[in-house]
Amino acid sequence: MRSDELTDEQLGAMRARLTASVPYRIAFEDEAFMTSAALRPVRLQLELLKPEHYLHHYRVDSTVVLFGSARMVSRAVALKELERAEQRARTQPEDEQMAQELRRARKRIEYSRYYEEARRFSSLISQRFQRDSPCHFVVVTGGGPGIMEAGNRGAYDVGAMSVGLNITLQREQEPNPYISPELCFHFHYFALRKMHFMMRARALVAFPGGFGTLDELYEALTLTQTQKVDPMPIVLVGKEFWSKAINIDFLIEEGMISARDKDLMTIVETAEEIVEILERFYPNDSEGRCS
Numbered sequence: 001m002r003s004d005e006l007t008d009e010q011l012g013a014m015r016a017r018l019t020a021s022v023p024y025r026i027a028f029e030d031e032a033f034m035t036s037a038a039l040r041p042v043r044l045q046l047e048l049l050k051p052e053h054y055l056h057h058y059r060v061d062s063t064v065v066l067f068g069s070a071r072m073v074s075r076a077v078a079l080k081e082l083e084r085a086e087q088r089a090r091t092q093p094e095d096e097q098m099a100q101e102l103r104r105a106r107k108r109i110e111y112s113r114y115y116e117e118a119r120r121f122s123s124l125i126s127q128r129f130q131r132d133s134p135c136h137f138v139v140v141t142g143g144g145p146g147i148m149e150a151g152n153r154g155a156y157d158v159g160a161m162s163v164g165l166n167i168t169l170q171r172e173q174e175p176n177p178y179i180s181p182e183l184c185f186h187f188h189y190f191a192l193r194k195m196h197f198m199m200r201a202r203a204l205v206a207f208p209g210g211f212g213t214l215d216e217l218y219e220a221l222t223l224t225q226t227q228k229v230d231p232m233p234i235v236l237v238g239k240e241f242w243s244k245a246i247n248i249d250f251l252i253e254e255g256m257i258s259a260r261d262k263d264l265m266t267i268v269e270t271a272e273e274i275v276e277i278l279e280r281f282y283p284n285d286s287e288g289r290c291s
Contacts, residue, residue: 072108082105085105128279
C-alpha cells in the first residue's frame with residue numbers, strides 16, 4: 001500500500017506501534033537496556049556518583065569505617081537465644097544437632113561483647129567528633145546486621161548521623177533500622193561499595209568477622225601499604241581473635257611482608273582505646289571540627 005493511500009486510523013495505529021516499541025523508550029527509563037551487559041560501565045559510574053552526590057549534599061567530609069561479622073547479636077538477644085537453645089536441648093538431650101545449637105548459642109554470648117563494644121565506640125566517637133557539626137568522623141558501616149547494626153545503633157543512640165552501604169546479596173540483606181535515612185545506600189557492585197568505604201575514611205575499625213571482614217581489612221591494609229591512600233589508623237578489636245585469624249609474625253618470618261608492615265595496624269580491646277588512637281593520630285581534630 002502506498003503511503004498516500006493510508007487512512008488516518010491506519011496512520012494512528014502505526015504511530016502507536018512506534019511509541020510502544022522498545023527502541024523508542026527514553027534510555028534511562030528502559031530497564032532492560034539499563035540492566036544489560038552493555039551498560040555495565042554506566043551502572044558502575046552511577047554507583048559511584050549517587051552516594052557521592054548525597055554524601056556531599058549532607059556535608060559528610062570524613063568517616064570512620066566499622067567492619068565485623070553480620071552474625072553477632074546484642075547480649076540481650078544472645079541471652080534469649082541461649083534460653084531457647086537450652087530449652088530445646090533439655091527436651092532432646094541425646095540429639096547432637098540440639099547440642100551443636102546450644103554450643104553455638106553459648107559462643108554467641110561470648111561474642112556479643114563485641115556488638116556492645118562496637119555500639120559503645122560508635123556512640124563515643126560520634127559524640128566526640130560530631131559535637132559542633134555533623135560532617136566529621138561520621139560512622140559508616142555495611143548497613144546490615146551484626147557489627148554493622150551495632151555501629152549505626154551507637155550513633156543513633158546519641159542523635160548522630162551515620163552511613164550504611166548496603167549490598168544486594170543472593171540472600172537479601174535488609175538495612176538495619178538505625179542508619180540515617182538520608183545516608184542509607186544500596187549497592188549492586190562490591191567494588192564500588194568498597195571504594196566508598198575508603199574514599200572518606202580517616203580510620204578503619206575491624207571487629208571479629210569472616211570472609212567479608214577479612215576482604216575489606218586486607219584491601220585497606222594493601223591500599224595503605226602501597227600508599228594508594230593516606231596513612232590512617234587501622235584498628236583491630238579483640239586480641240584473642242585476631243592473633244589466631246591473622247598470623248602477622250609468620251608472614252614476616254616467611255618474608256611475605258616487611259617487619260614495618262606490622263605497624264600498619266593496632267590491636268586493642270576497648271572502645272576507649274580506639275578513641276585514644278584516633279585522637280593521637282588526629283590531634284588537631286579533637287575538638288570535633290569539620291575539615
